[in-house]
């Protein structure tokens with residue numbers, strides 16, 4: 001187990017390094033020049049050069065690449081025109097081209113927002129999606145089943161912003177039950193955290209729940225037709241025991257994998273949900289950084305997203321070995 | 331043993347005029363269509379027939395394992411004198427595993443992949459012995475694993491199904507089936523998924539255990555060699571109906587039904603001469619949604635309408651043989667008995683079918 005985790009972590013680090021290299025070269029080698037964008041309309045070659053120097057973009061590309069990665073692990077110094085060099089401690093993600101704020105502090109501010117949205121959303125989508133799917137499989141062909149299928153079809157095809165607007169119109173503007181979604185720290189005000197974020201949770205959960213309902217239903221139906229379910233019935237176990245202990249146990253396994261990857265993916269930024277509700281999470285920053293050619297922020301959001309995806313993969317693999325005895329770690 | 335159990339009343343399991351129908355999108359599947367048989371403790375009934383002839387459906391009906399919403403079952407299934415057709419699930423549950431146990435074709439897919447063998451046997455035991463402690467149930471399971479010939483049962487009990495070889499898995503499955511000392515064991519093709527050498531061991535095991543436990547056994551198989559080895563009675567099924575029924579001696583050595591002849595001629599192990607060409611039955615078994623009219627076998631039967639007979643119009647009844655002095659041997663075929671006998675002597679016995 002330990003060897004497996006070590007090996008997978010090593011692979012994970014290599015993967016992250018590859019992702020960061022590719023992202024770096026794709027953006028920094030782009031013909032678009034962020035210095036020009038920042039400079040605005042009336043600007044001359046000298047100003048551009050100055051900005052470029054400030055950004056560290058006057059150096060050759062390989063040097064910039066090495067500096068960036070060195071900064072990640074040991075920190076680095078940024079030359080500043082007319083001022084003394086600015087030290088950026090590890091893990092240094094450089095400074096925002098826009099605000100000159102250290103990107104690490106942007107991430108430190110944005111990530112709790114994203115994490116709050118995803119954790120709450122995941123709890124809802126997993127409970128609603130899985131129970132809906134499992135129960136409709138057990139009640140296949142009934143009104144309940146058909147309603148659940150209809151729900152998941154609507155959920156899968158309705159754009160999230162339509163649903164989000166419906167939520168806002170009802171609970172915020174209509175019934176005045178909830179404040180307009182914003183971010184409240186969980187530790188500062190747990191109740192406020194729930195109130196301020198419950199609508200984004202449901203919006204995020206809505207799409208996923210529909211997907212998970214369909215997936216759970218088909219997994220459960222498949223499991224129910226397995227020979228070992230027939231055996232469990234043939235030894236005299238009650239339907240309840242067969243469904244809960246034998247069928248559910250087997251049907252949930254692949255869902256754990258997919259849930260792990262989905263949650264890992266969302267932790268890198270719940271782009272649509274954050275954008276719709278104006279919540280300044282990872283996705284929100286990523287979306288704003290792209291038209292600004294704010295490379296350090298883009299790089300950082302990509303890296304953080306990649307980190308969670310890769311970590312989710314390792315965790316899911318370990319988890320799989322725990323729930324499925326047939327899986328050997330090696 | 332030449333007289334089938336039908337001759338005696340009061341057998342442990344008596345199935346009478348069993349019909350099982352499934353309604354599907356394509357139509358009604360008449361999977362079992364008026365089948366009767368019986369088997370007593372200490373006896374083995376072999377059920378043979380090609381794929382799709384309704385063997386498994388019949389046996390699952392004994393355990394009441396068909397979904398009542400999707401199937402229609404009529405007739406009688408008397409287990410120890412009590413009709414279980416239409417019994418509600420809670421009543422059936424008490425019977426399953428305790429009075430009637432079942433083992434299946436593929437022990438790998440029939441055991442839960444996530445639970446140890448021991449856990450599954452313990453569950454099977456405790457459901458019918460709710461007052462037994464876990465440790466007692468476990469002791470019982472270890473004993474049972476030892477009895478079915480699994481070496482080091484106290485260690486192997488904590489293994490998962492995938493850690494067992496095919497033969498050992500089937501032994502474990504048998505241990506699970508026998509842990510409650512059932513009176514009837516249904517083995518649905520228990521050796522089909524196993525190596526030839528292992529097959530013989532498993533059959534020996536079933537035979538031995540039957541003697542020890544004095545259980546009634548139904549053995550479903552494609553393999554007439556297996557049937558000849560351990561069955562007392564044989565039921566030949568075709569398209570959900572009984573083609574021929576009698577003692578193993580009667581059905582295998584004095585077969586009377588053209589379909590049984592076909593089966594016998596297509597089994598390599600039963601040929602006296604290894605070089606003799608096998609004669610598989612031409613064509614395929616019919617769909618049970620559209621069963622051919624009259625004798626369901628008529629499109630494939632060499633002897634159909636030999637006498638301009640009613641083979642394609644009238645369903646032949648399962649009738650006892652009169653001319654031979656063989657009580658209990660029943661056959662469903664329109665051919666007159668004398669003619670069958672002469673065909674058998676000329677065509678069938680001559681090709682070297684021997685057991």
Ligand SMILES: Nc1ncnc2c1ncn2[C@@H]1O[C@H](COP(=O)(O)OP(=O)(O)OP(=O)(O)O)[C@@H](O)[C@H]1O
Nearest residue numbers: 352354359361380381382383384385386387388618
């Ligand atoms: N639940 C079901 N719904 C619809 N049709 C079914 C169902 N179960 C079985 N059948 C059909 O009933 C027929 C008989 O099936 P059964 O499993 O009894 O065959 P079998 O004799 O056991 O064959 P095999 O040797 O392949 O196991 C088949 O045509 C099968 O497709």
Ligand code: SF4
Nearest residue numbers: 625628631641663664
């Ligand atoms: S009834 Fe006719 S078709 Fe059927 S087995 Fe006898 S001879 Fe063949």
Ligand SMILES: [Mg+2]
Nearest residue numbers: 385386387518
């Ligand atoms: Mg079968």
